[in-house]
Amino acid sequence: MAKKLKVAILGVTGAVGQEFLELLKERKFPIEELRLLASGRSAGKEIEFMGKGYKVAEAKPDSFKGLDLVLSSAGGAISRELAPYIVKSGALMVDNTSAFRMDPEIPLVVPEVNPEDIARHKGIIANPNCSTIIALVPLWPIHKIAKIKRFVAATYQAASGAGAKAMEELQVQARDFLDGKKVTPKVLPHQIAFNVFSHNSKIGPDGYCEEETKMVKETKKIFHDHDIQIVATCVRVPVLRAHSEALFVETERPLSPEEAREILKKAPGVKVIDDREKNYFPMPLEATGQDDILVGRLRADATVKNGLAMFIAGDQIRKGAALNAIQIAELAFASQR
Ligand SMILES: NC(=O)c1ccc[n+]([C@@H]2O[C@H](COP(=O)([O-])OP(=O)(O)OC[C@H]3O[C@@H](n4cnc5c(N)ncnc54)[C@H](OP(=O)(O)O)[C@@H]3O)[C@@H](O)[C@H]2O)c1
Numbered sequence: 322m323a324k325k326l327k328v329a330i331l332g333v334t335g336a337v338g339q340e341f342l343e344l345l346k347e348r349k350f351p352i353e354e355l356r357l358l359a360s361g362r363s364a365g366k367e368i369e370f371m372g373k374g375y376k377v378a379e380a381k382p383d384s385f386k387g388l389d390l391v392l393s394s395a396g397g398a399i400s401r402e403l404a405p406y407i408v409k410s411g412a413l414m415v416d417n418t419s420a421f422r423m424d425p426e427i428p429l430v431v432p433e434v435n436p437e438d439i440a441r442h443k444g445i446i447a448n449p450n451c452s453t454i455i456a457l458v459p460l461w462p463i464h465k466i467a468k469i470k471r472f473v474a475a476t477y478q479a480a481s482g483a484g485a486k487a488m489e490e491l492q493v494q495a496r497d498f499l500d501g502k503k504v505t506p507k508v509l510p511h512q513i514a515f516n517v518f519s520h521n522s523k524i525g526p527d528g529y530c531e532e533e534t535k536m537v538k539e540t541k542k543i544f545h546d547h548d549i550q551i552v553a554t555c556v557r558v559p560v561l562r563a564h565s566e567a568l569f570v571e572t573e574r575p576l577s578p579e580e581a582r583e584i585l586k587k588a589p590g591v592k593v594i595d596d597r598e599k600n601y602f603p604m605p606l607e608a609t610g611q612d613d614i615l616v617g618r619l620r621a622d623a624t625v626k627n628g629l630a631m632f633i634a635g636d637q638i639r640k641g642a643a644l645n646a647i648q649i650a651e652l653a654f655a656s657q658r
Contacts, residue, residue: 327387328354328355331399334366335484335485336488337417339485344639344647355370356388357376359379359380361379380399384445389412389654394642394646397419400420400588408444413444414445415646419535423539423542424447427442429446431454431458433589433590434461442653449645450631450641452532454641457543457544458616459633460480460570463629464546464630469572470573471516471550471551473568474566476555477560479563483508493524514559529553532555533555537552563634564634564637564641568630568631569622571622572627578619590640591616592615593611593616594616595619603632604634605634614634617633618631
């Protein structure tokens with residue numbers, strides 16, 4: 322990208338917002354002007370970016386005039402409220418919230434899977450749910466070759482998936498627990514330190530939580546495959562950052578673990594870590610700070626026809642949110658070189 326862009330980060334003080342800044346710097350994103358936006362609580366706060374101090378401003382309808390790009394991660398309600406003003410300003414909104422993901426008019430994109438959908442945007446492109454992105458980066462190359470008919474996912478989701486305050490809560494609770502103090506959950510609904518609980522999103526009438534339903538619906542939209550069957554169990558674990566997932570896949574065409582390993586070794590955005598001898602496989606600690614989704618424990622699932630099992634780990638603030646959004650922006654503006 323040669324053209325320098327006028328960019329705003331909406332939700333800059335949050336977990337995803339901070340990662341946006343890190344990635345813009347790391348990827349040498351061409352910036353002419355940078356506007357940092359959050360709630361009124363953060364207005365006036367100074368944030369350093371590439372040696373320069375920037376003041377955070379409260380996001381308002383008139384905050385977007387003259388911009389080329391808005392990277393938004395301030396929650397669904399704010400995205401819904403401010404999107405009409407962003408679109409009117411002529412800026413492209415790449416939105417990390419769930420506000421527009423299932424809108425048929427709005428592309429939902431994982432650049433390794435459906436980059437062609439970017440071209441049909443009308444001002445907004447939605448970034449998928451983090452657990453969905455992390456699963457689909459390694460599943461897509463398998464789907465293309467052997468067609469996935471069904472997959473079962475069990476997630477092990479880090480505290481950071483619930484934002485910067487939830488990350489802090491895990492650290493505070495761990496300290497309090499070890500000091501023999503009373504642990505009081507404030508951000509997440511249950512004790513997260515030394516515990517595991519069902520994902521904290523709302524449970525629907527069918528018994529599935531919103532996170533599980535997002536994985537089902539978003540996969541069908543991103544893959545452009547409405548026949549693929551998905552069932553998920555989403556769980557929060559006391560990990561600071563990076564989600565892991567156990568995936569059980571059934572393909573139309575038989576695919577051995579060896580063939581799958583070779584396909585995944587060549588797949589963009591994937592790193593195979595599959596050392597049976599050393600019992601060394603993907604771990605969230607190692608996925609932290611990495612762009613790639615780590616994939617391993619590749620083995621046949623003999624309980625179904627053409628079954629394949631794997632375990633993956635990916636940094637959900639990075640590839641599951643900020644990185645995916647920046648990759649979308651890079652592709653969207655690449656044609657304006
Ligand atoms: N964390 C993840 O792994 C992840 C992954 C994918 C998608 N997402 C989505 O990204 C969004 C942000 O997540 P996060 O984890 O970064 O949350 P977070 O750490 O809680 O940060 C929330 C951000 O939104 C801002 N905000 C809140 N209310 C606002 C308002 N009324 N006006 C303007 N800004 C407001 C906050 O500003 P203040 O500091 O001023 O309150 C903060 O910058 C959510 O929709 C989340 O679902 C998160």
